[in-house]
Amino acid sequence: MKRYEQLADEIAGLIRAGTLSPGEKVPSVRRASQSYGVSPSTVFQAYYLLEDRGLISARARSGYYVRQQLRVPLHERQTVASQSLAAEVDVSDLVFSVLSALRDPNTVPFGAAFPCPDLFPLARLGRSMSHAVQAMSGSSLVAKLTAGDPDLIRQIALRYGVNGVALAPEELVVTNGAMEALSLCLKCVTQPGDLVAIEAPAFYATLQALERLKLKAVEIPVHPRDGLDLEVLADRLETLPIKACWFMPHLQNPVGASLDEDKKRALCELITRHQVPLIEDDVYAELYFDAQPPRPVKHFDREGWVMHCSSFSKSLAPGYRVGWTAAGRFTERVNRLRLMTTISASVPAQMAIADYLQHGGYDRHLRKLRQTLKAQQTQMLAAAAQYFPAETWVSPPAGGYYLWFELPEHVDSLKLFRLAHAQGISLAPGPIFSASQRFVNCVRLNYGYQWDEESERAMRTLGGILRSEAVLVSAG
Amino acid sequence: MKRYEQLADEIAGLIRAGTLSPGEKVPSVRRASQSYGVSPSTVFQAYYLLEDRGLISARARSGYYVRQQLRVPLHERQTVASQSLAAEVDVSDLVFSVLSALRDPNTVPFGAAFPCPDLFPLARLGRSMSHAVQAMSGSSLVAKLTAGDPDLIRQIALRYGVNGVALAPEELVVTNGAMEALSLCLKCVTQPGDLVAIEAPAFYATLQALERLKLKAVEIPVHPRDGLDLEVLADRLETLPIKACWFMPHLQNPVGASLDEDKKRALCELITRHQVPLIEDDVYAELYFDAQPPRPVKHFDREGWVMHCSSFSKSLAPGYRVGWTAAGRFTERVNRLRLMTTISASVPAQMAIADYLQHGGYDRHLRKLRQTLKAQQTQMLAAAAQYFPAETWVSPPAGGYYLWFELPEHVDSLKLFRLAHAQGISLAPGPIFSASQRFVNCVRLNYGYQWDEESERAMRTLGGILRSEAVLVSAG
Structure with a gap:
């Protein structure tokens, strides 16, 4: 592990432990450089990495702050291996019923498979x-x-x-x-x-x-x-x-x-x-x-x-x-x-x-497209940090237009899917991505559409649903 | 069977028997109407049918003549049933080797699968x-x-x-x-x-x-x-x-x-x-x-x-x-x-x-396309009548852009295919149309390209090859 990665891990540890709270300013580059005995560029790299992981964010002319955020762990949960070694696959009915709901043009398209065509x-x-x-x-x-x-x-x-x-x-x-x-x-x-x-x-x-x-x-x-x-x-x-x-x-x-x-x-x-x-x-x-x-x-x-x-x-x-x-x-x-x-x-x-x-x-088009997607990823992460339950896990990817959220353990994403759809929001529930219908508490959200007030409201609505009992896995 | 069909069959019988020879004028409508005791319009219908079958053709202001022609039978050969009732299919190698030869742009495209794109x-x-x-x-x-x-x-x-x-x-x-x-x-x-x-x-x-x-x-x-x-x-x-x-x-x-x-x-x-x-x-x-x-x-x-x-x-x-x-x-x-x-x-x-x-x-385009194809069919039939061996059978279809020729029995159409290709002519040999690689003596020719001197020459060349020994089915 490189020095800046170690440093990032140490600071992330402070955030996780609550030593650095959401909204708090992290040490300036100069101060961190002095107290950790590393070069300013190592600090910069560490902060970039933390930003990349969604833990801190920069404010113009003011430095870095701990985000109002999900607890993004440095070492995310290991997705568990399937119990059976080889499985027959039988998902089409579920997938098609979900996909047909996703085609509803009047929903907030977090479940969409494409980024916004206007891009x-x-x-x-x-x-x-x-x-x-x-x-x-x-x-x-x-x-x-x-x-x-x-x-x-x-x-x-x-x-x-x-x-x-x-x-x-x-x-x-x-x-x-x-x-x-x-x-x-x-x-x-x-x-x-x-x-x-x-x-x-x-x-x-x-x-x-x-x-x-x-x-x-x-x-x-x-x-x-x-x-x-x-x-x-x-x-x-x-x-x-x-x-x-x-x-x-x-x-x-x-x-x-x-x-x-x-x-x-x-x-x-x-x-x-x-x-x-x-x-x-x-x-x-x-x-x-x-x-x-x-x-x-x-x-x-x-x-x-x-x-x-x-x-x-x-x-x-x-x-x-x-x-x-x-x-x-x-x-x-x-x-x-x-x-x-x-x-x-x-x-x-x-x-x-x-x-x-x-x-x-x-190539010019691609550069612009990447910038747009990256900015929208940041916006969705910030909204999730603000509205989703604290026990949500996410690893922001270095590209694309999807975030994969691991929601609190007792959330049934198919219920979430139906409740959200009733409120005009689409999303892709975890079980459609599994031969064994696992990932029940996961959702894939698309940030490939322009981020606006409606997106923000939809994230808040999802957060509300996630806190309700209707979304919990049924007992038994 | 309708009266005009009977009449057409009778006249076709005369042609087949040689009573009416190639190039000979068939009875005028008036005379046929009298001698067969049918209305002139029945004669017309019969003659249209015979023309449709490629047996006779009209010359402007002169009436109908027996064509220099294939012996198009009124009741064509019945294609024989397969020996085995259900066959495994294994034709792809043959088909692909033929199709790749058909793609050669420098050949006369009698083997093409599409009509001329300029249409x-x-x-x-x-x-x-x-x-x-x-x-x-x-x-x-x-x-x-x-x-x-x-x-x-x-x-x-x-x-x-x-x-x-x-x-x-x-x-x-x-x-x-x-x-x-x-x-x-x-x-x-x-x-x-x-x-x-x-x-x-x-x-x-x-x-x-x-x-x-x-x-x-x-x-x-x-x-x-x-x-x-x-x-x-x-x-x-x-x-x-x-x-x-x-x-x-x-x-x-x-x-x-x-x-x-x-x-x-x-x-x-x-x-x-x-x-x-x-x-x-x-x-x-x-x-x-x-x-x-x-x-x-x-x-x-x-x-x-x-x-x-x-x-x-x-x-x-x-x-x-x-x-x-x-x-x-x-x-x-x-x-x-x-x-x-x-x-x-x-x-x-x-x-x-x-x-x-x-x-x-x-619809306007389609009307023109149909007329063009129909005229080109007539031209290919006429050329086949002139150049192909007399034991060639064909049933001109009421549309499309293919003619299916049943060549003399001992012709190997795969040999014909290779010999023709060497002379810059493509064609679709019978066996590619068969799960049991039958129809060895058949070829499908495309008349969907503009008929010109090159087409005419190509038909003459095919006729020449068909008369050579190189095209015969190998003994044993």
Whole structure:
């Protein structure tokens, strides 16, 4: 552990113990530097880390203050492992009933799966679309139908290259969004009845895909900050005939955890040694808050066992339905399966995105998008600190647009979901993220919409519901 | 059989017997009316029918002549039934090797799966797309992502209504082209190992879908003119535990046959009585040459056993990837499966087509498209009559853009395929349309491209190859 991390832990200890109370000013950088015997820059780093963890916040020209806040522990609760080693998956009815409620346009969209569409450059993309369809010739259209738009593929390969993953265009398969890429990859490497390692909690679409293909889930716990538990995974790969892994090593949905680079390398070595394909779901690749883009597990993949899947749906063009996979040694199989099931992603959508990537200013847009999301995360954290019960736990992720709240133990998030919906607030209850319907006291909230008075009121309302008896787990 | 059909058969008999030779003038309408004791209009009808069958052709101001022609029999060969009752399907390697050759842009595209893209109003559609993306709001986009574009759905429902199928918008699921609609429907109503009734010959994607889902094919013969053999189907439904049917009752791919309305009604009654879902693949719905649009089997479906699938890919917007299904009692299941596999068809593509359907002049475009295809069919038939061996059989279909040629018995169409490809001509060999790799002496040729000297030369080249020994089935 580095010195500034130690320092951050010490100060966090003071906050937890109540020595530093909510609202109180933390020592100035100069004073802390003197009393702890460290450089001012170490103090700054420690304070940044504490800010990042939601423990303190800066006020302009005044220094740092302990937040009116959740008790964010330095070492968050370890999510417990599943009791059964491999579970049949049967969540679709629950998921669909929740998702249909989430579609109600008159609710505060904390349960939404996308960030606010107004964050995307839809008008600029529209101009790219107009250019694209004007330039569209009949013969090129037919060629692109089976092979994908070569300009788009080149642009995607370029972005991989910049991020340290050298890929030939032939290694990319363009799909109808990341969802199709993930489905095709999973289908390619499994047979009904096979075991697949997934995260716990996991993105509900992962659970549904397993259910649909009659696969069994081996749940690997995800730590809210450190991500996937590689020790448990190593044990399961050793002892069970796992045929595939499907993980989100970066900004995991729902908890938001990311593996660091060492763990990504270790994960790649582990699955390569076992020759078990890894479906790397990286749809939030572009939504990091750090200065540098994190490298995917695919970066370490020398033998082609990683099937890296992503899309433009969360970063640029929701609704266009353009995603892709770099599927390593499985590329040809995935490509054939695509041709047999949907043939192709929409060609005009591919051309529009290719044009935008070349001329639209994607990186500028992304920088702005990240800033906005980061600011909104801070606002939701502050509101949660103010309104939610003190026994709420959260680990603010370094990107994306979700916060995963572990509520007091006796809260039933499905009850919360229904009570909140009655008050015009949507949220994503924990059990839809679990093959074994655990995480009953957890919710995923979306901060991807503009933060306003209504958001603030909704957080206060949720806090009120959380304090009522109606939300408690029924006895027996 | 009606009187004019009898008359047509009699005259066809004279042609086959050589009593009327190629190039010879057939009796004038007046003379035939006298000698057969029928009205001139009956003679006209008979001659139209003969012309339709490719047996005679009109010369301006001179009357009808026997064509330099294939011996198109009045009662074409009955396609033989499969030996085994239910077959494992394993065609993908063959199909993919053929399809990849078909993609070569430097060949005469007789093997193509689409008509020439220049036949479609791509520029007008592009304007619709520009309007659509300019009008696109963020919030509507997210709503359309799960439910489909309501304007598009309304337009599709309207077209069904005009054609005698009353559908509520909720009964329609918008998909990534018809291919996804068909895949989802099949997946919804089957389990691995199930028996599925398909046509013989069948569209190769049907065979691939069965192979992918590990289903077994029960092949029902398709008569080149009358279409699916309902007696064989009735017997199979009686004796085998068939779980689904997948047929093209209109302009069947590859042979081009269509069921008449009585047979469609009978087919609907049959599957309803057995409670076996029918996937009605109707992608050529709009490409009929008759004055009136034929009604789909779905028209007769009172109990929701018919899953009618179609798209805009063959009639308006190739590459946009917008199709749909009206899946009767299975609609909700299909819709859920869509949400779990690809989520949605591209929203801009849906909006562009919706705008075009309202303002673009779809019916005018379709009338022109049908005329063009019909004229090109006549040209290909004439060239085949001139260049192909006399023992070639064909039944010109009443629509679409394919002709299915049954070549002399000892021709190996895979050899023909390779020899033709070496000479820059593509074609679709018979075995790719068969679960049991039959139809070795058959080919499907596409007449959906503008007929020119190159087409004519290519037909002559094919005729030359067909007369060479290199194309014969190897002994033993």
